[in-house]
Amino acid sequence: MTVPSADALNVVIATDCGSTTTKAILIERVDGVYRQTFRGEAPTTVERPFEDVTRGVLNAIAEVEELSGRRILDGERFITPARAGEGVDIFISTSSAGGGLQMMVAGAVKGMTAESAQRCALGAGAIVMDVMATNDGRMGHEKIERIRQLRPDMILLSGGTDGGTVTHVVELAEYIAAADPRPRLGTGFDLPVIFAGNRDARGRIQEILGPRTALTITDNLRPVLEREALGPARHRIHDLFLEHVMAQAPGYGKLMGWTGAPIMPTPMAVGDIMQTIARQRGINLIGVDIGGATTDVFSVFGGVFNRSVSANLGMSYSVSNVLAEAGLENVLRWVPFDIEEADLRNRIKNKMIRPTTIPQTLDELQIEQALCREALRLALDQHRSLATGLKGVQQERSIADAFEQTGTGRSLIDLAELDLIVGSGGVLSHAPLRSQSMLMMIDAYQPVGLTALSVDSIFMMPHLGVLASIHERAATEVFERDCMIYLGSCLAPSGPEGRARPGERVGAFEVRLPGGRVERGDMALGEVRLLSLASGEEAEVSFVPTRRFDAGAGRGERFNSRATGGVVGLVLDARGRPLLLPEERGERVRRLAEWNRALGLYPRAAGT
Amino acid sequence: MGHAYTPGLRVTARTLVRKRRLLPIHGQVLVEASARVEAQTVVARTELPGRVQTVNAINLLGITPEEIRDYMLVKPGDRVEKDQVLAENRPLISWFKTRVLSPIAGSVETVSEVTGQVLLREPPRPLELTAFMDGRVVEVLPREGVVVETAGAFIQGIFGIGGETWGRLAVAVDGPAQPLTADRVRPEHRGCIVVGGSFVGEDCFRRAREVGVAGLVAGGLHDADLKRLLGYDLGVAITGTERVGFTLVITEGFGQVPMARKTFDLFRSLEGRKASMSGATQIRAGVLRPEVIVPEAAGERAAEPEDGVARRGALREGELVRVIRDPFFGRLGRVRALPQELRPIASGTHCRVLEAEFDGGEVVVIPRANVEIIEG
Numbered sequence: 001m002t003v004p005s006a007d008a009l010n011v012v013i014a015t016d017c018g019s020t021t022t023k024a025i026l027i028e029r030v031d032g033v034y035r036q037t038f039r040g041e042a043p044t045t046v047e048r049p050f051e052d053v054t055r056g057v058l059n060a061i062a063e064v065e066e067l068s069g070r071r072i073l074d075g076e077r078f079i080t081p082a083r084a085g086e087g088v089d090i091f092i093s094t095s096s097a098g099g100g101l102q103m104m105v106a107g108a109v110k111g112m113t114a115e116s117a118q119r120c121a122l123g124a125g126a127i128v129m130d131v132m133a134t135n136d137g138r139m140g141h142e143k144i145e146r147i148r149q150l151r152p153d154m155i156l157l158s159g160g161t162d163g164g165t166v167t168h169v170v171e172l173a174e175y176i177a178a179a180d181p182r183p184r185l186g187t188g189f190d191l192p193v194i195f196a197g198n199r200d201a202r203g204r205i206q207e208i209l210g211p212r213t214a215l216t217i218t219d220n221l222r223p224v225l226e227r228e229a230l231g232p233a234r235h236r237i238h239d240l241f242l243e244h245v246m247a248q249a250p251g252y253g254k255l256m257g258w259t260g261a262p263i264m265p266t267p268m269a270v271g272d273i274m275q276t277i278a279r280q281r282g283i284n285l286i287g288v289d290i291g292g293a294t295t296d297v298f299s300v301f302g303g304v305f306n307r308s309v310s311a312n313l314g315m316s317y318s319v320s321n322v323l324a325e326a327g328l329e330n331v332l333r334w335v336p337f338d339i340e341e342a343d344l345r346n347r348i349k350n351k352m353i354r355p356t357t358i359p360q361t362l363d364e365l366q367i368e369q370a371l372c373r374e375a376l377r378l379a380l381d382q383h384r385s386l387a388t389g390l391k392g393v394q395q396e397r398s399i400a401d402a403f404e405q406t407g408t409g410r411s412l413i414d415l416a417e418l419d420l421i422v423g424s425g426g427v428l429s430h431a432p433l434r435s436q437s438m439l440m441m442i443d444a445y446q447p448v449g450l451t452a453l454s455v456d457s458i459f460m461m462p463h464l465g466v467l468a469s470i471h472e473r474a475a476t477e478v479f480e481r482d483c484m485i486y487l488g489s490c491l492a493p494s495g496p497e498g499r500a501r502p503g504e505r506v507g508a509f510e511v512r513l514p515g516g517r518v519e520r521g522d523m524a525l526g527e528v529r530l531l532s533l534a535s536g537e538e539a540e541v542s543f544v545p546t547r548r549f550d551a552g553a554g555r556g557e558r559f560n561s562r563a564t565g566g567v568v569g570l571v572l573d574a575r576g577r578p579l580l581l582p583e584e585r586g587e588r589v590r591r592l593a594e595w596n597r598a599l600g601l602y603p604r605a606a607g608t
Numbered sequence: 609m610g611h612a613y614t615p616g617l618r619v620t621a622r623t624l625v626r627k628r629r630l631l632p633i634h635g636q637v638l639v640e641a642s643a644r645v646e647a648q649t650v651v652a653r654t655e656l657p658g659r660v661q662t663v664n665a666i667n668l669l670g671i672t673p674e675e676i677r678d679y680m681l682v683k684p685g686d687r688v689e690k691d692q693v694l695a696e697n698r699p700l701i702s703w704f705k706t707r708v709l710s711p712i713a714g715s716v717e718t719v720s721e722v723t724g725q726v727l728l729r730e731p732p733r734p735l736e737l738t739a740f741m742d743g744r745v746v747e748v749l750p751r752e753g754v755v756v757e758t759a760g761a762f763i764q765g766i767f768g769i770g771g772e773t774w775g776r777l778a779v780a781v782d783g784p785a786q787p788l789t790a791d792r793v794r795p796e797h798r799g800c801i802v803v804g805g806s807f808v809g810e811d812c813f814r815r816a817r818e819v820g821v822a823g824l825v826a827g828g829l830h831d832a833d834l835k836r837l838l839g840y841d842l843g844v845a846i847t848g849t850e851r852v853g854f855t856l857v858i859t860e861g862f863g864q865v866p867m868a869r870k871t872f873d874l875f876r877s878l879e880g881r882k883a884s885m886s887g888a889t890q891i892r893a894g895v896l897r898p899e900v901i902v903p904e905a906a907g908e909r910a911a912e913p914e915d916g917v918a919r920r921g922a923l924r925e926g927e928l929v930r931v932i933r934d935p936f937f938g939r940l941g942r943v944r945a946l947p948q949e950l951r952p953i954a955s956g957t958h959c960r961v962l963e964a965e966f967d968g969g970e971v972v973v974i975p976r977a978n979v980e981i982i983e984g
Contacts, residue, residue, distance in 0.1 A: 019892075140662030140725070148657075167673070170722040178660045178717055178727050204722055293844075293892065312844055317891055321843030345831035346862040347934065352845050353767045353861060353891060357933040357978045358959060364934055365955035432956035602956065 001080060001260035003470050004089045011082035012474070013064065013072055014463035015057050016266055017044055017095040017255075019293075022053075024060035025463050026068055026088075027478055034474040036482040039458060040064040045251070046097040052251035053097060054258075078258065090470070093259050094462040096266035098249050101125055101241050102184060104152040106132040106176070107222075108159030108168035111391040111409065113197065116222045117158040119386065120196070120230040122307045124237040125265030126153075127294070132175075134159075134168045140175060147179035153245045155181070155191065155213075156233060157205070160198030162223045169197045173208045180212060185248035190214040192240045196221040196233040216240065228390060241265060261470050267296050267307060269465025273475060274298045274422070275305050276468050280476060283419035286445070288376060289459070290425035292316035292355055295375055297383035301412040306387035310379040315427045316355030319371055323348050326374035333581050334370035334443065336592035337363060362602060365432070369440055372427045376444030384411045416448040416494070416552065422484070424456035435530075435568045435599045438487040448494045448577050449552030450541065452564045453487045486535050486566035492573035493559075495549035500525060506574040507545035511563075514539065523574035526591065528598045531572065533565035541570070571599065617764040617859070617897060617980070619871045625762050625901050626746070629737055630753040632656070641748050645739040645756060647774040647884050652737040652753045658714055658730030665695050665708045666724030673724035680726075686716045694726055740772050741884040742903040760903035761878055763859070763871060765825070768887030768898025769838070769847045770855030773801075775822035777875060777883045777902065781805040784872035787864065788826050790815035797821050801883050801900065803875045807864040808856070809833050817853040823885045825875070825900060827860040827867035834862075848888025855887040857898040865938040868930065870982065878902045929964060929979040936974065940982065941966045 012027040022045075026038040040063025045055040058076065065072050071086040072079060079087035103126040107114030114133035121128050129150050132143055147155075155176060159169030176193065183191045193213040195205045202217055209215045219232040242262055246252040256263060264272075267289075274287045278300035287298040293314040298307050312321040323331055328341060335344075347367060351357065359365040391409030423429070423441050431437045437455050460483050468475035493506055504525045511519045514537045523529070533539050543551040543559045551559035563570050575595070582588040596602055635654025639645060665680075666673055679695040682688055688710045695708040710728060717727040739745075743758030778800040780792040788804020790811040797819050804812070804826035810833045816824055835841050837852055859867050883902045890896035923929070927943045941964035950958040953975060960976045 140727075141660050144660040144662075167723055170720070171725065174718060174720055174723060174725065174727065178729075180657070318844055320841070320845070324841035324843040342830060342832055345835075349831045349834075349842075349862040350933065350937070353889075354932045355891060358957070358975050359955045360933060360975055360978060361935050361954045362956070365957070430957070432958075 001078060001091055001258060003260050004081065006471055006473075008081065009089050009471050009474060011070075011088045012467060013061060013078075013088045013091050014467060015060055015091075015093045016459075016462040017046070017053055017057065017093065017097040018266070019046075019097050019100075020044055022056035022060045022097075023459070023463075024057070024064050025458075025460050026064050026070070027463075027467070027474065029474075033481070034477040036460060036478050038064050038068040039460075040067060044097050046249065052254075053095070053249065054251045054254050057093070057255060090260035091258055092261050092463070092466040092470070093255060094264045094266045094269045094466055095246070095252070098185075100127050100267070101237075101245060101265045102127050102129055102153045103156060103237070104128070104130050104132065104147065104150055105156045106158070106172045108134055108165075108172070108197070110136050112225070113158045113160065113222045115386070115388075115391065116228050116230070117156050117196070117233075119228070119306065120158075120221050120233045121156050121237065122309060122386070123230060123268070123271060123305065124234045124241075125268030125271070126237065127309055127311060132172065134171055143175045144179045147176060147181050151182055151184045153184050153192070154237070154240055155193045156237065157193060157195050158197040158221050158233075160201060160220075161225055162199045162220050164198055164200075166198055166201040166204060169201050170204050170208065173205050177208050177212050183244070183248075185245060189244065189248070192216065192244045194218060194233060194236050194240065196236070214244065226390065238262070238264070238268070261466055264462075264466050264469070266462045267309070269462040270296065271298050271305060271307050271465070273461050273465040273468055273479060275300055276472060276476060277479060278305075279303070284414075284417050285420040285422060286380070286413070286418060287422040287461075288379065288424070288428075288441075289456075289461075290315060290372065290375060290379070290423075290427055292426075293318050295379040295425075297379050299383060299387050299413060301387070301414065301417065304387075304412055306383070306412065308379070308383040308386045310375075310382050313375045313379050315368065315372060315375065315425070316351060318352075319355075320348055320352040322371050322375045322378070325378055331370050331374050333588065334373050334592070336366060336589055336596060338585070338589065339363075339367075366602070368427060369431070369436060372440050373444045376441065380413070380445060384413045387412045415446065415451075418447055418451050420452045420454065421445060421447065422454050422456060424459050424461065429455050429457065429459060433601065433603075434485070434487055435601050438490075438568045438571065439595070439599055439601060442490050442492070442571065442573060443579065446492070446577055446579050447490055448492055449559070450489055450491050450561045450563055452489045452566075454484045454566065455487060456483055457485050458483075486564060488533060488566035488568040488570055489563040490571045490573055491541060491543060491551065491563065492575075492577055493543065493545045493549040493551040494577040495545070495555070496525065496576060497548045497555065500576060500580050502526070504548075505546050506549050507543055507551065509544075509572055510542040511570065512540035513537075523572060525574060525576060526580065527574045528595045529572040530568070530599050531570040533563065533570040535566050537565035539563045539565065539570060568599075617766060619763050619868070619874060621761050621874055621877070622759060622904075623762045624757060624759055625741070625743075625903075626755055626757045627740055628749075628753065628755050629740060630749070631735070631737055631751075634751040635735070637748050637750065637752075637754060639745050639748070639754060641745055643745045644743075645745060646742050647738065647740055647882070649739045650736045651739050651745070651756070654735050654737075655732035656735050658732050660717060661712050661714075661728045661730065663694065663708060663711065663726040663728060664724065665719075665726045668708050669695060669697050669706055671697070671724075673721050676719060676721055676724050676726075680719055682716050684716050684718055687714070688716060688728065689713050738772075740886075741774070741901050742882065758901065758903040760901060761874060763874065763900040763902075765857035765859045765898040765900070766861055767845060767847075768855065768857040768889050769834075769850040770823070770852060770887035771848055771850075772884070772886045772888075773822045773855045774882060774884040775800045777801050777803065777878050777881050779803045779876050779879050784827065784869055785866040788812050788824070793819055793821060795819055801825065801885055803872075804867075805872065806866040808858070810836055813837050813852070813854075821854050823855040823857065823887075823900075825857045825859065825885075827858065828863050828865035829856075829858055830864075831862050845889050845891040848886065848890075850887070855885055857885060857887055857900060860938060861932065863937070868940075868982065923962065923976065923979075923981065928982040929962075930982055931964070931974055931978060932980050933978040936966075936972060939966055941972070944971060946976075
């Protein structure tokens with residue numbers, strides 16, 4: 001299938017082949033505007049007994065055909081171009097089935113080239129199984145053993161700036177050669193290895209790895225310490241993903257022949273659409289996709305894109321690991337009732353072993369939402385440590401800098417500069433009430449100042465990411481109109497500076513709502529309010545904090561801005577930043593119930 | 609999707625079980641097609657490449673990497689013994705001589721003039737693959753392994769830990785609701801797979817180790833006991849490599865949950881028979897559940913086995929289901945109605961539900977995702 005010209009693109013069918021479900025969406029140009037019109041899904045068929053991904057794709061598309069009444073397939077052939085009532089102009093797809101793209105990366109120094117290599121692989125949509133560096137604390141034989149055990153889909157090797165030392169990167173290449181690693185798929189094939197390190201080491205690397213691996217050499221991803229150049233290596237990863245990984249996966253050869261644009265790894269497509277949106281609007285954003293097994297976090301701050309994957313933080317398969325990593329106390333702090341530790345542990349493990357079950361009772365739901373807050377928080381912590389400025393860079397210091405001892409490699413994630421949070425994944429997209437999704441994200445991320453929040457309605461960001469690669473306008477129109485559900489905005493002053501005093505005044509707000517209505521009031525520490533501000537509406541917000549708080553304009557300074565509305569509204573959050581939770585159990589439960597009541601979170605709960 | 613429920617675990621008195629027994633890397637298959645094998649029969653063998661050791665020779669000798677070849681006494685491909693001299697310098701006064709000794713017996717893999725490292729490889733480690741269950745070899749996959757087939761009982765658990773084992777089945781409780789307590793694990797259970805009822809706990813684990821039990825099976829266990837048994841909090845259900853002294857399979861879930869009557873009765877009917885068991889669990893796409901297989905003795909029965917494929921059809925009215933989540937976790941009921949439309953449930957969400965009738969006539973509404981079909 002070829003890419004039609006922009007004008008001739010009227011009907012698109014797009015699929016995302018996930019590890020369990022293949023999701024198809026139909027996008028049509030309606031009155032000159034692109035809209036997502038129908039969707040269908042079917043189990044993914046990568047594994048036995050089918051072992052052919054196209055079966056699931058055809059089934060999902062068949063569901064779209066049934067619902068839309070549009071004939072898309074003639075047997076296994078796509079009807080193109082689109083005509084009245086039948087056919088499509090293009091078929092596109094993403095994939096994370098069969099475990100997605102699994103990579104190992106290696107770089108000379110842990111905090112420098114190894115970290116750049118990790119960012120590069122993550123940005124290309126990979127799950128990074130291990131990051132190896134000459135100074136990672138492991139002995140040579142331990143590294144070799146690890147490489148051998150992992151069986152990744154490919155290895156990205158970096159190290160050394162151009163013209164710098166070759167010793168370290170050659171040492172890593174020697175380890176890789178000694179391990180003689182085999183690829184995960186296609187046992188008869190050599191493992192793809194990309195070398196994106198010191199140009200001067202290419203000859204040596206070719207000698208060591210050339211005979212044993214499918215070696216590809218590309219531009220150095222850290223040509224000088226002060227600059228990362230991840231693009232060329234990312235492109236090579238995508239090429240090899242198509243040539244080696246996809247070509248070995250069951251049925252993908254056929255699927256690649258059907259698509260009008262190269263198949264993208266799902267997270268790469270999501271990253272692309274996030275970057276497109278941030279660029280078009282000139283905003284900073286954080287996107288999160290919390291799944292059953294893993295949580296992906298994407299961010300664009302100051303135009304710099306980052307992605308991280310928390311491989312064992314999720315709401316079903318990995319839910320028990322959320323408890324293990326967060327600790328019981330951190331989970332319990334969000335549970336608005338008393339529960340025995342043994343009972344909570346058993347419930348969480350039962351969810352882990354039967355991951356497709358859903359909470360039937362309110363307390364089960366509240367436990368899941370408590371775990372979600374912790375999974376989101378932990379995943380952002382991990383993201384923060386990866387989304388940093390470059391480490392090891394020499395900085396010119398002025399006299400003023402001498403008083404501010406900041407090192408290189410500072411996290412790019414500044415919640416006070418955050419404009420938008422986009423949440424997706426079942427627990428956020430399918431919460432019984434949207435207000436629950438909004439508070440889960442506010443509690444987990446604790447945004448400061450004014451921040452808009454949204455959820456992805458049916459997780460169509462992967463599809464839109466590929467669509468953006470061939471027709472950016474179509475992708476952004478669907479993103480705005482059908483993909484995003486704006487929840488509203490959150491205004492949260494940071495503070496208090498120093499010790500918190502219960503009930504102390506945080507400041508005064510004035511909100512000018514559409515239609516001339518004005519809401520005014522005082523906020524005390526620990527208070528939350530919800531003002532009605534519907535989707536598509538905006539409000540003038542003004543907040544005058546007391547001197548121990550900062551709403552975005554400085555401590556004690558008046559803050560003015562415009563807030564975006566949504567299906568929940570405008571949340572005024574005076575619970576403090578960092579968020580202050582009472583330590584005493586009874587008092588905490590009472591407080592949580594109060595906040596839940598203020599946002600109408602659990603209307604069925606007794607007493608709330 | 610039409611199938612928004614969990615297919616039941618397989619519990620069947622007679623089926624055809626096929627196991628692909630594959631080497632991790634190519635090797636030698638030791639049995640022929642149609643050969644009869646026992647669980648402990650070695651069916652294939654291979655040699656895993658030896659571990660690699662690194663020796664930083666240049667640091668020890670105080671030389672630069674480019675000089676290393678001049679100091680080496682061995683070359684790539686040579687066999688070396690432990691403490692054999694790999695390289696040495698030649699000072700004028702022999703008292704200052706420095707020798708680089710081999711930390712292992714093996715062979716020289718590489719000598720690098722860039723990093724100055726010497727890589728040594730240990731001898732290959734033999735790996736033997738057993739048949740895991742009594743049966744017959746139905747297919748030989750040259751250099752890879754075999755397919756073993758047996759007719760017999762097949763019982764899937766919901767979660768397990770520990771690897772493959774085998775032994776005689778011993779039921780140590782009087783009924784499916786009775787917990788397995790330490791006093792019920794007796795010395796004659798050494799080498800056996802001991803079946804309990806609703807629960808197995810920490811005291812029982814200790815006793816099982818003392819006695820030398822091969823495996824334990826019960827309805828449920830507490831997560832807190834599991835944590836103490838493993839020594840860590842299990843984060844993700846990917847198991848099978850644990851070494852706790854026995855293999856453990858639970859059939860229902862976490863907590864104290866009576867074993868399903870059908871499962872318990874089947875175990876009881878098979879008491880004294882040799883069984884094979886694996887605790888390996890992998891709850892991801894491509895789910896793997898722990899299992900107990902009880903092969904029939906040769907010539908014991910000639911009838912055709914039951915359908916070997918787990919049924920994954922749609923739920924039907926009148927079907928027996930088990931609830932697999934609170935608030936009715938572990939209870940059995942019959943499907944009374946399957947309303948098509950989404951219904952609200954107590955959590956506030958709308959989902960596809962079913963009406964089920966428990967013993968005693970109580971009728972409840974349950975999300976379809978929260979039941980599993982009791983098969984067979």
